Amino acid sequence: MHNNFSQLNSEQKKAVTHTEGPVMIIAGPGSGKTRVITERIAHLIQLEIPPQNILALTFTNKAAKAMKNRIHKITENANAFSIWMGTFHSIFAKILRKESHIMGYTPYFTIYDNEDSVKIIRRIIKEFNLDKDMYNAKYVFARISFMKNNLVDSKQYNIDQDLIKQDLINKREEFKNIYTKYCNECHTSNAMDFDDLLLKTHELFKQNKNILEYYQSIFKYILIDEYQDTNKVQDAIIKQIGRKYQNVCIVGDDSQSIYSFRGANINNMLNFKMFYKSVKEFKLEQNYRSTQNIVNAANSLIAHNKNKIEKTIFSENENGNKIKILKYANDREEGDQISDIIAKNIVKNKKKASEYAILYRTNSQSKVLEDGLRKREINYKIFGGLSFYQRKEIKDVMAYLKLIINNNDNESLIRIINYPTRGIGPTTIERIRKTSEKKNQSMWQTLNSPLIEEINVQKKTKNHLTDFVQMMKKLLQLIDNNVFEIIEELIILTNIIQKLKEDPTDENINRVNNIGELVNSMKMFAERKKNNTLLDFINEVSLDESKDDEKTSQDYVSLMTIHQSKGLEFPYIYIVGLETGLFPSQKSIQESRLLEEERRLFYVAITRAINQVIVSHAKNRFRFGTITQSEKSFFIDEINPLFIEELTYKSKSISLNKKNQEWKKIKTPPKLENRNLRKITKGISHIIDLNINQKIIHNIFGEGIIKKIDNSNGNQKITVLFVKNGEKVLLTKFAKFKIIS
DNA sequence: CGGTAGAATATTTTT
DNA sequence: TATTCTACCG
Numbered sequence: 096m097h098n099n100f101s102q103l104n105s106e107q108k109k110a111v112t113h114t115e116g117p118v119m120i121i122a123g124p125g126s127g128k129t130r131v132i133t134e135r136i137a138h139l140i141q142l143e144i145p146p147q148n149i150l151a152l153t154f155t156n157k158a159a160k161a162m163k164n165r166i167h168k169i170t171e172n173a174n175a176f177s178i179w180m181g182t183f184h185s186i187f188a189k190i191l192r193k194e195s196h197i198m199g200y201t202p203y204f205t206i207y208d209n210e211d212s213v214k215i216i217r218r219i220i221k222e223f224n225l226d227k228d229m230y231n232a233k234y235v236f237a238r239i240s241f242m243k244n245n246l247v248d249s250k251q252y253n254i255d256q257d258l259i260k261q262d263l264i265n266k267r268e269e270f271k272n273i274y275t276k277y278c279n280e281c282h283t284s285n286a287m288d289f290d291d292l293l294l295k296t297h298e299l300f301k302q303n304k305n306i307l308e309y310y311q312s313i314f315k316y317i318l319i320d321e322y323q324d325t326n327k328v329q330d331a332i333i334k335q336i337g338r339k340y341q342n343v344c345i346v347g348d349d350s351q352s353i354y355s356f357r358g359a360n361i362n363n364m365l366n367f368k369m370f371y372k373s374v375k376e377f378k379l380e381q382n383y384r385s386t387q388n389i390v391n392a393a394n395s396l397i398a399h400n401k402n403k404i405e406k407t408i409f410s411e412n413e414n415g416n417k418i419k420i421l422k423y424a425n426d427r428e429e430g431d432q433i434s435d436i437i438a439k440n441i442v443k444n445k446k447k448a449s450e451y452a453i454l455y456r457t458n459s460q461s462k463v464l465e466d467g468l469r470k471r472e473i474n475y476k477i478f479g480g481l482s483f484y485q486r487k488e489i490k491d492v493m494a495y496l497k498l499i500i501n502n503n504d505n506e507s508l509i510r511i512i513n514y515p516t517r518g519i520g521p522t523t524i525e526r527i528r529k530t531s532e533k534k535n536q537s538m539w540q541t542l543n544s545p546l547i548e549e550i551n552v553q554k555k556t557k558n559h560l561t562d563f564v565q566m567m568k569k570l571l572q573l574i575d576n577n578v579f580e581i582i583e584e585l586i587i588l589t590n591i592i593q594k595l596k597e598d599p600t601d602e603n604i605n606r607v608n609n610i611g612e613l614v615n616s617m618k619m620f621a622e623r624k625k626n627n628t629l630l631d632f633i634n635e636v637s638l639d640e641s642k643d644d645e646k647t648s649q650d651y652v653s654l655m656t657i658h659q660s661k662g663l664e665f666p667y668i669y670i671v672g673l674e675t676g677l678f679p680s681q682k683s684i685q686e687s688r689l690l691e692e693e694r695r696l697f698y699v700a701i702t703r704a705i706n707q708v709i710v711s712h713a714k715n716r717f718r719f720g721t722i723t724q725s726e727k728s729f730f731i732d733e734i735n736p737l738f739i740e741e742l743t744y745k746s747k748s749i750s751l752n753k754k755n756q757e758w759k760k761i762k763t764p765p766k767l768e769n770r771n772l773r774k775i776t777k778g779i780s781h782i783i784d785l786n787i788n789q790k791i792i793h794n795i796f797g798e799g800i801i802k803k804i805d806n807s808n809g810n811q812k813i814t815v816l817f818v819k820n821g822e823k824v825l826l827t828k829f830a831k832f833k834i835i836s
Numbered sequence: 837c838g839g840t841a842g843a844a845t846a847t848t849t850t851t
Numbered sequence: 852t853a854t855t856c857t858a859c860c861g
Contacts, residue, residue: 155851184851209850233846289851356849457848459852479850513837520837556837638851658849680848696849719846720852 110377111135117371118344123408124702125384133162137169150314151180154321183329185638187296198295205286205497205504206637212236212288219276239274243290244326244358249278283537285503293328300335311339322347326358349404350397353696380408384664386415392738393701399733400691418708422743425715430463438471448474452653452665454700456678461654478655484636488606499570500630503537515594518559526550578632579621582614657700668704673712674725697730790835
């Protein structure tokens with residue numbers, strides 16, 4: 096256990112060792128930011144600061160976990176894991192659960208995700224009999240979210256004459272009532288949405304001096320990563336808790352601020368110096384990640400932004416190749432050809448799939464790339480998009496689990512009271528809701544009381560209701576059992592899986608498999624030594640979407656949105672869909688503030704690369720079910736031409752006939768690692784050549800042997816006996832597996 | 837109440 | 852296009 100800063104440059108070293116007072120570290124891309132943060136915290140611990148007095152807020156929980164491990168390694172201090180480290184949301188959820196009674200919640204409050212919130216708002220709009228076009232639920236939710244992130248709660252909204260006047264002009268004068276009702280609904284459900292986790296924390300500290308003082312004295316050293324992406328509430332909370340010791344260290348890069356749609360405000364970073372009297376500022380300007388060409392290209396792009404902190408990012412690595420700009424006829428060709436280039440590099444040039452990442456502006460762009468990679472049997476992994484816990488069937492099961500923890504959660508109750516169908520329809524649900532509302536209580540409280548008799552429904556329906564209550568009561572008794580026992584019992588009592596199996600469509604088979612996966616993960620969760628209760632489980636999955644099993648040995652191409660690529664690096668970066676209207680997005684083009692953010696987004700994308708950046712655009716693209724034409728993004732032309740070379744891909748037909756393929760030079764000769772383009776294996780059919788008793792390896796279930804193949808209906812179904820997971824029916828169209836014998 | 841067919845809607849990005 | 856929502860009939 097000794098200090099070893101020898102590998103840090105002098106500016107990094109200063110940033111690590113200057114521990115007292117407010118500090119601002121401006122860290123350009125690839126400047127060793129993560130190292131500086133971990134070393135800084137490790138340094139504090141080595142200075143005998145108790146780890147439980149350190150608060151470190153990161154952008155994702157995954158990053159927090161990785162950092163904790165590294166700090167633990169450096170310091171060899173067993174207590175290193177008691178640092179308060181995590182996202183704003185997860186840390187404050189922890190505090191709120193502890194102090195919930197003061198805020199009028201129980202410690203078991205549910206956390207609603209955006210889908211839940213929108214559904215509630217949609218119901219309110221319907222109940223108010225409002226025009227669905229004037230009051231679009233998603234728009235209303237976005238506005239509520241924006242208000243919360245700017246410290247305007249529903250009470251304040253109602254007395255803010257400017258806002259009310261504005262709504263009146265826009266003919267949305269009911270907004271304030273929807274906002275109020277939504278907050279009430281959440282409160283009776285004993286639930287908070289994502290924004291509440293921040294807003295209520297701020298309120299808690301504001302209204303309770305003693306509690307604020309307690310946390311001020313606990314958090315002697317505060318460190319916040321990615322400060323450029325904090326919003327007003329987050330900034331305000333930091334000001335609250337940092338006031339006592341003022342040991343607040345913020346780290347970030349204004350040029351990488353890409354979350355303004357979530358209320359993030361670069362000014363939090365720019366104003367930091369004005370709030371504290373003596374801010375010590377460090378600039379990490381040397382990029383150790385990328386080639387000089389990449390850094391220069393990125394610099395020339397970001398120079399077009401006006402609103403930024405001046406700094407000079409430079410690289411002393413080798414010059415490297417120019418950025419390649421590839422032009423395709425349409426999105427299919429783009430996906431196909433890029434897959435082809437990557438596939439060839441992997442097969443012929445012995446590159447690893449994990450050296451490649453494909454980045455895009457919108458999730459929907461992943462599809463063509465997926466097709467291309469799958470066709471060539473290249474391993475890939477799509478990050479984000481529909482996360483596992485957002486799938487319908489998983490959310491259904493989770494709703495039961497949430498209800499066990501928090502019976503008052505109306506949203507979850509409405510979701511599952513008739514799923515699987517048990518004769519309780521919309522009319523009945525509406526009546527329960529009305530009765531409950533009158534009594535100012537949750538729907539479960541109504542059902543679980545003599546009041547159930549007052550609900551005006553037919554006798555048959557009433558029996559269905561009491562059956563449901565009986566079943567739920569059985570489940571509620573299990574609350575302290577281990578999570579695996581709970582889920583097993585739940586599946587038996589509710590018949591969820593059985594019902595799905597009765598109607599074995601492709602989709603339902605997939606659902607059963609997904610629920611199976613959930614059961615598996617709960618089994619693993621139950622085997623933990625501590626923090627393995629149902630509440631722990633729900634808490635973890637509500638806030639930590641990245642439940643990636645850290646099996647890093649897997650070799651795959653990474654596909655993700657640029658937003659998700661923040662903080663990551665790859666040797667080869669492909670950025671697809673560089674077309675005006677898509678990137679920059681249509682909505683951003685008129686407003687310079689938004690356009691600058693899109694430019695920063697492109698900047699982030701380029702600076703993920705270590706060796707080479709390849710950018711592509713297509714003339715025609717399939718969007719909203721029709722083909723749209725678009726032009727090369729003007730962002731490309733903003734890069735100094737010295738650092739790019741443009742190529743165009745010629746093919747006369749989409750069937751990609753061998754003879755029609757050639758690369759046409761626009762400026763400099765193509766130096767692509769793969770010059771000889773081959774014909775593509777034809778066929779989009781999902782029937783794969785498989786044999787009984789063949790061994791396969793599945794990305795989730797592991798190794799198994801094919802027992803049955805069913806090629807009817809053009810959808811190939813195979814029954815596989817897995818070594819560890821038993822027999823499963825898979826659709827080869829969806830399943831991700833490899834043949835190993 | 838349940839199921840289905842046809843309509844409506846969405847494509848910016850996420851804790 | 853893909854998914855989710857709504858209306859209507861059995």
